[in-house]
Amino acid sequence: MHELINYIKNKYSHLDRIPLHTPTLGEVEKKTVCDVIDTGYISSVGRAVDEFERAICDFTGSKNCVVSSSGTAALHLALMSIGVGRDDLVITQAFSFVATANAISYTGAKPIFLDIAVDTWSLCPKNLEKWLYKNTNFRMGKCILNSTSECIKSVVVMNTFGNPGHLLAIKKICKEWGLILIEDAAESLGSFYGNTHTGIIGDIGIYSFNGNKIITTGGGGAVVTSDNNIASRVKHLSTTAKVDSGTFFDHDEIGYNYRMPNINAALGLAQLSKINQFLYQKRLIAYEYMSIFEKTDMSFFKEINGTTSNYWLCSVLCPNKKIRNVLLNDLLDSGIEARPPWKLLHQLPMYNSSLTDKLRITSDIYERAISLPSTPLLAGRNE
Numbered sequence: 610m611h612e613l614i615n616y617i618k619n620k621y622s623h624l625d626r627i628p629l630h631t632p633t634l635g636e637v638e639k640k641t642v643c644d645v646i647d648t649g650y651i652s653s654v655g656r657a658v659d660e661f662e663r664a665i666c667d668f669t670g671s672k673n674c675v676v677s678s679s680g681t682a683a684l685h686l687a688l689m690s691i692g693v694g695r696d697d698l699v700i701t702q703a704f705s706f707v708a709t710a711n712a713i714s715y716t717g718a719k720p721i722f723l724d725i726a727v728d729t730w731s732l733c734p735k736n737l738e739k740w741l742y743k744n745t746n747f748r749m750g751k752c753i754l755n756s757t758s759e760c761i762k763s764v765v766v767m768n769t770f771g772n773p774g775h776l777l778a779i780k781k782i783c784k785e786w787g788l789i790l791i792e793d794a795a796e797s798l799g800s801f802y803g804n805t806h807t808g809i810i811g812d813i814g815i816y817s818f819n820g821n822k823i824i825t826t827g828g829g830g831a832v833v834t835s836d837n838n839i840a841s842r843v844k845h846l847s848t849t850a851k852v853d854s855g856t857f858f859d860h861d862e863i864g865y866n867y868r869m870p871n872i873n874a875a876l877g878l879a880q881l882s883k884i885n886q887f888l889y890q891k892r893l894i895a896y897e898y899m900s901i902f903e904k905t906d907m908s909f910f911k912e913i914n915g916t917t918s919n920y921w922l923c924s925v926l927c928p929n930k931k932i933r934n935v936l937l938n939d940l941l942d943s944g945i946e947a948r949p950p951w952k953l954l955h956q957l958p959m960y961n962s963s964l965t966d967k968l969r970i971t972s973d974i975y976e977r978a979i980s981l982p983s984t985p986l987l988a989g990r991n992e
Contacts, residue, residue: 612901612904613898613901613902613940613981614939614940614943614945616897616901617940617945617981617982617987618943618944618945620986620987621982621986621987625944626944626945626946627944627945627946627982628946628982628984629821629922629946629947629948629980629981629982629983629984630821630921630922630982630983630984631820631821631984631986632820632821632825632880633883633887633984633985633986634880637879637882637883638876638879638880640879641875641876641878641879642872642875642876642879644875645657645871645872645875646872650871651870651871651872652870652871652872653848653866653868653869653870653871654871655870655871655872655874656871657871657872657874657875657877657878658676658868658869658870658871658874660874660878661676661826661869661874661875661877661878661881662674662675662676662831664877664878664881665816665831665833665881666833668806668881668884669798669806669808669809669833670805670806670809671806671808671809671814671833671834671835672834672835672837672840673833673834673835673836673837673839673840674831674832674833674840675831675832675840675843675844675847676826676829676830676831676868676869676874676877677829677830677831677832677847677867677868677869678828678829678830678866678867678868678869678870679817679819679828679829679830679867680708680795680815680816680817680818680819680829680830681708681711681712681817681830682830682847682865682867683815683816683817683830683831683832683867684708684709684712684765684791684793684795684815684830685712685715685716685865685867686832686843686846686847686865686867687791687813687814687815687832687834687843688712688713688715688716688718688763688765688791689716689842689846690813690832690839690842690843690846691762691763691789691791691812691813691839692762693713693716693718693762693763694716694717694718695716695717695718696717696718696719696759696760697716697717697718697719697759697760697761697762698718698719698720698721698754698759698760698761698762698964699713699718699719699720699721699761699762699763699764699765700720700721700723700732700737700761700763700764700765700788701713701720701721701722701723701732701764701765701766701767701793702722702723702724702725702731702732702766702767702954702971703722703953703954703955703956703965703968703971704725704730704731704767704769704950704951704953704954704971704974704975705767705769705793705951705954706767706795706951707951707954707957708795709765709767709793709954710954710957710960710963713765714959718762719963719964720954720960720963721761721963721964721965722954722955722960722963722964722965722966722968722971723736723737723740723965723966723968724736724966724967724968724969724970724971725769725970725971725974726774726775726970727970727974728913729769729772729773729774729775729913730769730770730772730910730974730978731766731767731768731769731772731773731774731775732764732766732767732774732775732779733775733970734775734778734779734782736966737764737779737782738782740966741782741786744756745761745786747786747787750787751787752786752787752788754964761786761788762788762789763788763789763790763791764779764782764783764788764789764790764791765791765792765793766779766790766791766792766793766811767793767795767796768792768793768794768796768797768800768807769796770796770910770920770921770922770923770924770980771796771797771799771800771823771918771919771920771921771922772797772800772910772911772912772913772916772918772920773797773800773801773802773807773912773913773916773917773918775913776792776802776807776810776811777802777810780810780811789812789813790810790811790812790813791811791812791813791814791815792807792808792809792810792811792813792814792815793814793815794807794808794814794815794816795815795816795817795822795830796817796822796919796921796922797816797918797919797921798816798822798823798824798884798919799823799884799887799888799919800912800916800917800918800919801916801917802915802916803915803916808833809833809834809835812834812836812839813832813833813834813836813839814832814833814834815830815831815832815833816830816831816833817829817830818830818831818873818877818880822921823884823887823888823891823919823921824877824880824881824883824884824887825876825877825880826869826873826874826876826877826880827873827876828873829869829873829874829877830869831869845864846864846865846867847864847865847867847868848864848867848868849864849865849866850862850863850864851864886985887985888919889988890985890986890987890988891919891920891921891923891983891985891988892920893988894920894923894983894985894987894988895909895911895918895920895923897987897988898923898925898981899911902925906928907925907926907927907928907932908925908926909923909924909925909926910923910924910925910926910978920983921983922980922981922983923980923981923982923983924978924979924980924981925978925979925981926974926977926978927977927978927979928977929976929977930976930977933949933976933977933978933979936979937949937979940981945982946982947979947980947981947982948979948980949975949978949979949980950974950975950978950980953968953971953972953975955968
């Protein structure tokens with residue numbers, strides 16, 4: 610894989626160690642943040658917060674947006690807003706960052722891990738439907754697990770590495786079984802299913818603006834939904850459940866200090882103004898990787914037909930685990946950051962007793978996949 614190593618090292622010839630993904634920041638970000646500092650409103654109240662929420666709505670086509678302190682907080686808020694709580698069950702995938710399962714656990718609910726599709730590395734709709742028919746029944750408007758009579762309230766589907774999953778098929782299944790679809794679009798801002806932006810295909814969606822995402826607010830997230838009641842509920846919970854009582858502080862339930870600070874929102878506004886440039890650069894990087902791997906027995910992880918990926922993390926599937934590990938070590942030894950997928954969630958100690966189905970595709974992809982440097986600057990320097 611000398612061609613791959615030479616390609617990456619030539620693009621980052623000015624660096625001793627080449628990062629997997631870093632934020633692309635410049636003078637616009639500096640000025641925007643400094644302007645907010647000058648106003649004195651740097652915490653969770655300020656004009657930039659409202660402006661950033663409107664900008665996210667404009668970019669994604671969402672009706673409502675509530676920004677938060679992190680993508681994990683956004684997912685926690687989304688789950689709470691639909692009433693997921695103790696002793697409920699939520700279906701998701703084991704091939705995901707731990708935050709997906711953690712947010713479910715924060716509510717007191719338990720995750721169920723089902724298999725992913727070989728072409729999307731995201732929740733498999735055929736497996737989901739088959740599992741539901743075999744293990745649950747639908748009565749009085751609820752999806753009930755046969756073995757325990759527990760209620761399954763929601764499905765959380767994650768768009769892996771920015772590539773959209775089989776979202777419409779999953780949405781149809783959820784509707785048939787009375788399940789609320791939450792789209793974990795933490796990695797897929799700028800990705801589309803047909804002409805619809807990811808995150809707004811489900812009943813609720815969330816984004817992450819962590820430092821390694823396609824745009825960053827330093828740390829932050831957002832909940833998007835077309836449902837006004839859900840949006841109001843999310844905002845109420847994210848602002849410590851504060852109610853308007855004039856001069857006095859008053860709160861009507863347990864809430865959370867999950868609002869995004871104004872200074873972070875300002876950074877997000879500056880970053881969002883550049884997102885089309887970032888998306889263009891990432892597609893160029895993906896095409897470069899594709900051309901390299903076409904000459905090998907490895908397969909680049911591509912968007913499926915009818916979708917457009919932001920190619921947040923360009924990834925490749927090796928023929929077997931041994932070759933994957935050799936490639937990984939060669940890259941690391943050359944000063945190039947690359948990484949295998951996250952450890953599968955059902956193998957973590959706090960989730961190893963969770964209900965799972967056969968995870969054949971999940972286990973196979975986990976052993977053979979590797980993510981490569983994907984920072985937009987790989988495509989060329991920004992002006």
